[in-house]
Amino acid sequence: MQRISIDPITRLEGHGKIEIFLNDAGGVENCYFQIPELRGFEKFCEGRPADQVPQIVSRICGV
Amino acid sequence: MSKLKLASYWAAACGGCDVATLDIHEKIVDVAAVADIVFWPIAVDFKYADVEGYEDGFIDVCLFHGAIRNSEGEHIAKLLRKKSKVMVAFGSCAISGGIPGLANFKQKDDIFYRVYIESQSTQNPQKVYPQTHYAVPEGVLDLPEFYKDVKSLSDVVDVDYYMPGCPPTSAQIWAVIGVIASGALPPKGAFVGCENQTLCNTCTRAKTDKKVKKFYQPYQIITDPEKCLLEQGLTCMGPVTRAGCSNQCISANHPCTGCYGPVEGVIDQGAKYISALASVVDADSPDEADRIISEIADPAGLFYRYGLPGSLLRRAK
Ligand code: SF4
Ligand code: SF4
Ligand code: SF4
Numbered sequence: 001m002q003r004i005s006i007d008p009i010t011r012l013e014g015h016g017k018i019e020i021f022l023n024d025a026g027g028v029e030n031c032y033f034q035i036p037e038l039r040g041f042e043k044f045c046e047g048r049p050a051d052q053v054p055q056i057v058s059r060i061c062g063v
Numbered sequence: 064m065s066k067l068k069l070a071s072y073w074a075a076a077c078g079g080c081d082v083a084t085l086d087i088h089e090k091i092v093d094v095a096a097v098a099d100i101v102f103w104p105i106a107v108d109f110k111y112a113d114v115e116g117y118e119d120g121f122i123d124v125c126l127f128h129g130a131i132r133n134s135e136g137e138h139i140a141k142l143l144r145k146k147s148k149v150m151v152a153f154g155s156c157a158i159s160g161g162i163p164g165l166a167n168f169k170q171k172d173d174i175f176y177r178v179y180i181e182s183q184s185t186q187n188p189q190k191v192y193p194q195t196h197y198a199v200p201e202g203v204l205d206l207p208e209f210y211k212d213v214k215s216l217s218d219v220v221d222v223d224y225y226m227p228g229c230p231p232t233s234a235q236i237w238a239v240i241g242v243i244a245s246g247a248l249p250p251k252g253a254f255v256g257c258e259n260q261t262l263c264n265t266c267t268r269a270k271t272d273k274k275v276k277k278f279y280q281p282y283q284i285i286t287d288p289e290k291c292l293l294e295q296g297l298t299c300m301g302p303v304t305r306a307g308c309s310n311q312c313i314s315a316n317h318p319c320t321g322c323y324g325p326v327e328g329v330i331d332q333g334a335k336y337i338s339a340l341a342s343v344v345d346a347d348s349p350d351e352a353d354r355i356i357s358e359i360a361d362p363a364g365l366f367y368r369y370g371l372p373g374s375l376l377r378r379a380k
Pocket of ligand 3: 318
């Protein structure tokens with residue numbers, strides 16, 4: 001089975017990768033979209049004062 | 064002279080450093096006149112395989128944004144180091160871990176649990192966590208390993224220059240591009256796009272050596288726009304932060320949170336700030352000093368806002 005990796009996907013904020021598997025006839029057998037990143041804002045914002053959170057989460061995406 | 068070959072990459076980053084670079088607006092055309100972009104995921108469609116195909120040292124300058132959060136960040140940092148003559152740690156994430164470095168206040172297991180199981184927007188009844196290798200009918204899929212700790216760029220590769228800020232200002236980026244294009248590079252290890260003095264030195268707010276009896280959160284008081292914010296009881300990081308941002312926050316009546324990092328010679332911005340605070344607190348006894356200082360909400364999160372991984376602490380236990 002032929003495999004095509006699109007790594008990284010570009011021209012967007014963030015990280016992504018696409019794996020495409022082709023069958024013997026050359027058609028797409030299956031396709032997987034992967035996000036190879038995590039920073040964990042969901043956790044590390046815990047315990048931060050509420051008024052500081054907008055300043056922190058503005059760095060989730062600066063685009 | 065042949066054109067410079069420029070690369071830019073983001074590891075654990077937000078893209079703000081890229082956008083600050085694009086915010087030089089039409090001058091980007093001048094950049095194109097002196098430099099060819101050979102890798103820049105946000106703007107141009109090159110793949111990792113293209114970079115792997117370059118000869119070692121093919122890239123003249125690599126502007127590297129983002130902290131090292133997982134094995135992919137480290138792998139690409141090492142790849143770009145090999146392919147680049149000059150490596151710039153660009154922005155506070157790359158220099159010292161930045162905002163993603165706040166994760167060093169938490170444990171990896173707790174981050175995974177919160178994100179993949181507990182979070183209100185997650186539906187994951189089988190409690191599946193990301194795997195570094197996962198077999199699907201067609202083959203094996205790979206994901207990077209999420210490290211226990213966030214690291215800075217210089218923890219994993221040799222860094223030539225450091226450009227501070229979260230993000231660096233566009234004016235400073237443009238100035239640094241000019242220096243790069245001229246070829247007159249500063250000595251290795253230099254901080255570029257900033258000044259070698261504290262923000263306080265460049266701040267025009269009136270300072271009176273007034274001591275602080277009480278600390279406030281910015282929303283709790285209306286500040287005097289002419290007077291030092293620290294003397295008004297706000298935890299302005301100006302005394303320990305490198306100048307160079309054109310005093311953006313303090314001009315907008317908000318205390319500096321320290322994104323340009325510590326001044327030359329200071330290795331731990333937070334510890335230095337604690338000692339700076341000690342000299343402004345107006346207390347008659349150690350107990351009173353303790354009480355005044357204890358009113359500061361989340362001091363560790365504030366004093367190490369952009370640099371926990373790069374500090375002496377590195378992480379909370
Ligand atoms: S330094 Fe700040 S602006 Fe740059 S990538 Fe990190 S969080 Fe974003
Ligand atoms: S502490 Fe802040 S407001 Fe006060 S002089 Fe320094 S930079 Fe200016
Ligand atoms: S005032 Fe402080 S936090 Fe604001 S941009 Fe300047 S260095 Fe960064």
